[in-house]
Amino acid sequence: MSFSKHIENRNDYQTPALLDYIRKAFSSEDARHQTLLDEMQTHGLPAIQIGASEGKILQFLIKSCQAKKAVEIGTLGGYSALWIADALPKDGKLYTMEIDPDTAAGTKKTLKEVGLSDKVSIVIGDANETLETIEPFGPFDFCFIDADKISYPNYLLWAERNLCPGGIVAADNAYLFGQVHLNPDMAGADAVAISAMQSFIKILTDPSRFSISAMIPTGEGLAVGIRGRQPKVE
Numbered sequence: 001m002s003f004s005k006h007i008e009n010r011n012d013y014q015t016p017a018l019l020d021y022i023r024k025a026f027s028s029e030d031a032r033h034q035t036l037l038d039e040m041q042t043h044g045l046p047a048i049q050i051g052a053s054e055g056k057i058l059q060f061l062i063k064s065c066q067a068k069k070a071v072e073i074g075t076l077g078g079y080s081a082l083w084i085a086d087a088l089p090k091d092g093k094l095y096t097m098e099i100d101p102d103t104a105a106g107t108k109k110t111l112k113e114v115g116l117s118d119k120v121s122i123v124i125g126d127a128n129e130t131l132e133t134i135e136p137f138g139p140f141d142f143c144f145i146d147a148d149k150i151s152y153p154n155y156l157l158w159a160e161r162n163l164c165p166g167g168i169v170a171a172d173n174a175y176l177f178g179q180v181h182l183n184p185d186m187a188g189a190d191a192v193a194i195s196a197m198q199s200f201i202k203i204l205t206d207p208s209r210f211s212i213s214a215m216i217p218t219g220e221g222l223a224v225g226i227r228g229r230q231p232k233v234e
Ligand SMILES: C[S@@+](CC[C@H](N)C(=O)[O-])C[C@H]1O[C@@H](n2cnc3c(N)ncnc32)[C@H](O)[C@@H]1O
Pocket: 048, 049, 050, 073, 074, 075, 076, 077, 078, 079, 080, 081, 097, 098, 099, 100, 103, 125, 126, 127, 128, 146, 147, 148, 151
């Protein structure tokens, strides 16, 4: 085993206590984050939002490409939307897509409560259909994918077409809950999702589409890519 492989493979430093220390050091939340989390609980939404550390990574990416216009696919209770919106400039805008009308209605109210109703617009419906409706507001600088996994390739192709050159795409759950490396033919009911995530990774790692891509090894895998200067001609 090579030395570098050995280093890359070790994650035994990442104890819960260490991760908690890192989260507190880098990713301070304020009362608004707690408001969103409390409202999610009140409305019975599942606690499947990103963590604060991922929120801070999204902010790092947004600032590094000086993003002004952002898209999020998968709103839930607006927790990641808050992290994204905070990293945009005062006149920045986030369009966040949510399929469930009740979830969207509750989150719209909560985002108003935390002062984000102007900066964040929730678009209700299946993002596979509604993304097209925001295209006139593009091109966009940043796109965060965090919704149904089987649509990840479709969302990524949309991002490729609608991001500015140099714009950044980030996608959560890219490890597909520990299954992304499995052979879909042997995976039974999970085959479709595994194939989809493998297609997503194939597109993201194609340098003719995204000039650079990487997997940030968060707990769930945060896949990132920078849209190349020239869109791929099919
Ligand atoms: C993992 S949660 C998003 C969490 C959120 N990004 C956060 O970290 O706070 C996924 C959300 O995507 C929504 N969703 C699932 N399929 C969708 C689709 N096809 N179009 C739009 N939203 C979808 C779900 O209803 C759910 O609210």
